[in-house]
Amino acid sequence: METLVLAIHVLLAAGIIALVLLQQGKGAEAGASFGAGASQTVFGSQGSGSFLGRMTAVLAVGLFVTSFVLAVFAKDKATSVTDAGVPAAELIESASSQAQEELPVLEEQSLPAGDADVPPAE
Structure with a gap:
């Protein structure tokens, strides 16, 4: 079911991109006032603005x-700390203690005072 919703989601997104690219900008209407191309439109004398605008709105609602729906699927798949039955404080403490056990122990090396880059504190 999730795969089907995801496929529909991708198709809706591609459809919105195509419809937005098909629409003309506000500046394209300036030539129509002088009679340029008003009779050659497929969608009538008003042009395709209202049709493409409505289709974009319909596809946008479908995309939302x-x-x-995909967010609900993701929420159902996610497991929270309380679902695992372990209190959050114990989980954090065990993770930090495991991390501290895995850290390497560095041996302290004493450098002669003359070799240090920083002068000794007096």
């Missing part, structure tokens, strides 16, 4: 719906 599929986004919410």
Whole structure:
């Protein structure tokens, strides 16, 4: 089911991209006032603005719906700390103690005072 919703989500996103690229900008209407191309439109004398705008809105609503559905699927897959039955404080303490056990122990080396880059504190 999740794969189907994801496929629909991708198709809706591609459709929105295509519809936005098909739409003309506000500056493209300046030539129509002089009669340039108004009779040659496929969608009538008003142009394709309202049709493409409505289709973009419909696809945007579909994209939001599929986004919410995918978020619900992701929430169901995620396991929280309380679902594992371990209190959060114990989990953090055990993780930090494991990390400290795995750290290498460095041996302190004493350098002669003349070889240090920083002058000794007096």
